[in-house]
Amino acid sequence: MSSTECVTNPVEPFLRTDRMPHIWCPGCGIGTTVNCFARALIESKIDLRSLALVSGIGCTGRVAGYVKLDSFHTTHGRAIPFATGLKLANPKLNVVVYSGDGDLSAIGGNHLIHAARRNIDLKVICVNNLIYAMTGGQTAPTTPDHAITSTSPYGQFEPAFNLPHLVEAAGAVYVARWTTFHVRQLARSMGEAFQKKGFSFIEVISPCPTLYQRRNRLGDGLDTMKYYKEKSKVRHGVPTSETGLTMTGEIIVGKFVDRDRPDYQSLMRSQMVESLGDRYVETMEQPEVVCS
């Protein structure tokens, strides 16, 4: 290779490079997850034209603004219902929800469980940094016991959500968890989720060195990678009741759930055909509203 040759990063075509630099802090894991996502798209050869990405609000909510896809930065907590409308209006779309733990499990918690219950065909990627980062490091439903945050200055005492357990109970067909140390496994899981029909949920444990690690004296981004490396235990298929997180303890990672249930649109079609027979007209059969 001559010195004048320029090598393009393989993920670059998936990014809005005109929006760089991004807003994420040094050591933040969100960019790592986006890299894994782009690699999963390359691997799975998914038709990018059919792919739409929906985010809520927060640090991870900004992902929608950086990917070169039809992308929607919605309101706080409501990425899943927006994505539901998008998918139901155009069933040919592959719809990914990409958002944070506070957005998806606190303000959007009700939508998370109901979309899993309905088994809407959505791929949900939840970047869990254990905190509200965009607003300055407040406590989240995922903040581990005793952790210091700006709104739990004496230590968190509320029990935290174990998200894989929650979404499995609510009906998700695919549930996995990785950390931002597990880049290959994460990209593979994302690729697997694209192959599933139904509500898929991937939790990515990700550092927030600026607010979470610093306040809890857990070191910087590199220290967190070492922690993820040393304390993560791969346990595919483990009961999700055993995947709760603590501040410094083991992180159980792996693919916990991979099952099949008819998704919302299959169930709707079956019911309508049974009840209406020939009178049922599927959504895609309507003439397009496209005009001159």
Place this chain on the structure above:
Amino acid sequence: MKADPRGVLTGTHFIDGDHACCEGALAAGARFASGYPITPSTEVVERFAARVPTVGGTFIQMEDELAASITLQGAVWGGAKAFTVTSGPGFSLMMEHIGYAAMTETPCVFVDVQRGGPSTGLPTLPAQADMMQARWGSHGDYEIIALCPNSPQECFDLTIKAFNFAEEFRVPVMFMMDEVVGHMTEKVIIPAADQIEVEPRRHTTKPVAEYLPYHTNGNQVPEMAHAGDGYNFHITGLTHDERGYPNMTPQTQDKLIRRLQSKVRDAADRITLLEEEGIDGADVVVVSYGITSRVAQRAIGLARQKGYKVGKLRLITCWPFPERRIREIAGKTKAFVVPELNLGQMVREVERAANGKARTFAVPHAGGSVHRPEDILKVIVEACQ
């Protein structure tokens, strides 16, 4: 373009306002609704849930109004014409997403069948006390359109109008019914599909390389693309530039917010639909809307029998407020009388537009029932003195 005949139930019907609103939505081309049950509005989506699978669309009952009011917007960006239906407490929960629709210029319709409030209030009884909320309920500066039907026939006709305005101006349109109009059963004539004009989506025809989601090209309303069309566009509720990219500068904010306002205000004369009768030479003009306009009609008749010169101005469009027309009339009449099922909302707008050139008399009523014609008559007589 003409309505898709599959959605049009042509014929003469005896149905209530809620059902007529549903038929209007189907005729207008709505093929998606997301709702959450709430009295006295639920009949709209109950009928839609039964009808829409036979015309190629979807109804989904969401887990709350927060979800319902954003799910429909996802459907719009997926290519559908979409709406939701609610009443007071649900309307309050939807406010953030009315702002999102205004900011992202998502064409859609919010139906509010008004009941007594605040809070749970009077679930089964009428009010018109959400009129200011419809205009100002979401935070920030924005502009919406609001229509007020006064009969089941208008629930059909004006629902089509609401969808057409939504598409033409890319705004959320508030369809402000009330419990009486929603539950009143009357004759509703639904014309043939080829008699119904439907505004198509302002879909871009530009090549991908030339398309900018919020470039307006001199026109105030930008062209839309749908997810899956290949445009790779970005939509955000943040202040954004023509590319749809977040841009946190006062200059971008100023340019965007002023356009969101002016695209509606500059067309206000075309959007503000009014019904007028006997205004020339009137000493007093009664300004009313929705169910109250039908009580006011009786009061005007009684006043005329007594020899008073009374004109009628019915607001079919409440927002944008027809201030130019009120200002014109104010120079020629002594007073406005404004009965409404609240303790004084639209009357403030009448008073503001009249700007001291005519006196303004409120006829407040807290909701729960409609006015007695005599109560309005009494104020008309007082205003004529």
